[in-house]
Amino acid sequence: MDWGIKNRLSQIIKPETGHTVMLAVDHGYFLGPTTKLENARQTIDPLLPYADALMLTRGILRTSVDPEASVPVVLRVSGGTSIIGRDLANEEITTSMEEAVRLNAAAVALSIFVGTDYEHQTLTNLASLVDKGQEYGIPILAVTAVGKELGKRDFRFISLSCRIAAELGASFVKTYYCDDFEKVVESCPVPVVIAGGPKLETELDAMKLAHDAVQKGATGVDMGRNIWQSPHPIAMIKAIRAVVHESKPPEEALEVFNQNK
Numbered sequence: 001m002d003w004g005i006k007n008r009l010s011q012i013i014k015p016e017t018g019h020t021v022m023l024a025v026d027h028g029y030f031l032g033p034t035t036k037l038e039n040a041r042q043t044i045d046p047l048l049p050y051a052d053a054l055m056l057t058r059g060i061l062r063t064s065v066d067p068e069a070s071v072p073v074v075l076r077v078s079g080g081t082s083i084i085g086r087d088l089a090n091e092e093i094t095t096s097m098e099e100a101v102r103l104n105a106a107a108v109a110l111s112i113f114v115g116t117d118y119e120h121q122t123l124t125n126l127a128s129l130v131d132k133g134q135e136y137g138i139p140i141l142a143v144t145a146v147g148k149e150l151g152k153r154d155f156r157f158i159s160l161s162c163r164i165a166a167e168l169g170a171s172f173v174k175t176y177y178c179d180d181f182e183k184v185v186e187s188c189p190v191p192v193v194i195a196g197g198p199k200l201e202t203e204l205d206a207m208k209l210a211h212d213a214v215q216k217g218a219t220g221v222d223m224g225r226n227i228w229q230s231p232h233p234i235a236m237i238k239a240i241r242a243v244v245h246e247s248k249p250p251e252e253a254l255e256v257f258n259q260n261k
């Protein structure tokens with residue numbers, strides 16, 4: 001692997017544990033002012049010390065994160081659709097690699113929509129982004145989109161999407177937890193991180209999700225709503241860190257949560 005790509009990836013995936021707790025706050029790129037992210041700075045600021053990386057768009061980075069912050073940035077560079085539009089999957093690259101360099105991104109992220117009318121477009125966009133990333137030494141995170149109109153969150157769909165992303169050159173992949181998740185990881189030759197998805201009923205449920213994923217080979221999480229929609233986001237991210245970096249079982253992570261809330 002190119003030195004620059006390896007160096008940037010090791011800013012995100014901590015070499016001490018081989019794992020990562022990325023904080024996802026990019027939701028507004030198609031959801032607008034998501035609950036608890038209406039004032040992004042207010043939500044992000046207190047969590048920064050506990051995030052191994054911050055996933056967001058350039059707009060929120062520039063307006064809502066101090067440039068002095070030392071957290072590595074995973075810059076979302078795809079979009080162009082909204083939750084109320086007709087074709088959610090019709091994403092294009094919205095931010096250039098030069099802009100990512102200007103913003104000192106540690107990686108750039110793009111969604112792929114396997115199984116939709118926009119499969120070809122989003123996959124070839126991924127391939128082009130990988131070429132650009134190689135030029136600049138910037139790793140690419142492929143985000144495998146799921147949704148009602150897309151593939152289900154099952155092993156066959158998730159493993160298909162992850163493997164294709166890796167084949168096209170993604171340095172790491174973000175996807176969803178599913179049954180037989182260990183087979184997804186086994187058949188994907190690059191690190192896999194999981195999204196949390198919509199807020200689960202309890203904090204313990206989210207800890208279990210992270211725990212199961214890591215036990216089955218995930219490199220970590222790129223979690224958003226289950227952290228910052230919790231009434232105690234700092235306690236929650238600390239608990240998720242205990243699961244991901246220290247392999248704490250969910251029940252012990254819940255103690256961490258309770259001690260910090």
Ligand code: R5P
Binds near residue numbers: 196
């Ligand atoms: C994915 O494409 C979204 O933009 C979020 O980054 C992702 O869903 C992770 O956040 P959450 O844990 O809230 O699902």
